Amino acid sequence: MTEASYAERARAKKTAQANALGIDDALISNLVETFYGSIRSDELLGPIFMAHVADWTPHLARMKDFWASVTLESGRFRGNPMLKHIAVGGLDNMHFDRWLVLWNQTLDDIAPNEAAAQVFRQAAERIAESLLTGIKVQRGGLDSISNRKEK
Template identity: 45%
Template sequence: MRPSDLCSEQEISAMVRSFYDAVRQDEQLGPVFNTFVGDWEYHLLKLTDFWSSILLGSGRFRGTPMPKHVALPNLNAQLFERWLALFREATAAQPNRAMGEQAYETAQRIAESLWYGYQISRRPETVPTELQHG
């Protein structure tokens, strides 16, 4: 299957918006995201570009997620695990099952990478821990 056959831009946008609606309302993640995201519409468009680049190979995303996440104070494994749990719920609810499965598999790798990077930047002398994904 070619990447362009996996899903449409509209499906990606719907997934991103659905997921971040849940994040914004979540007891654990909402306060973090709502504190650090100043312009939600801009953020959602950027994340749609990110997922379009991953799922469709559009190449629209320009950015460096790692430094932005490393700069956030007081992140922990539970927050990354909660992010993944909400992402799993959002992708499972998508009518396009293939897109949802591919997005979730990718999100697992992204969350692990960001969590490892965060730990290494904050505590380089310790061995990074893994996330628990249910």
């Protein structure tokens, strides 16, 4: 068994599991479009995104590829979200907490079932924690993450 065949089988299995829950490109497209509609009109996050996203069409396409890579193992996303978020500057717990609230509200509205919603919720929580940790380390070194719940 080659590594490539193992990786391909693992990717196919994850894709099949997600598809069985109703997670597919159509759902991801709807989720991303709806979520970023909420982001753009949000008092806290809207101005941040509007200052950093000049053209929403490629940004949304990129986010769809990102979430397809996360949930379907599509492998379509290439990039470094950590560097992008560090470059924004000033992001902290309240921004990621708000992002998660809007994300979860969107999932409540459009996810086909709770199991599918949980796949997205858990991934979003891991991603938010990872990005926030990376931002804190970049700002203040490893000592800055000794108390992760500090706001």
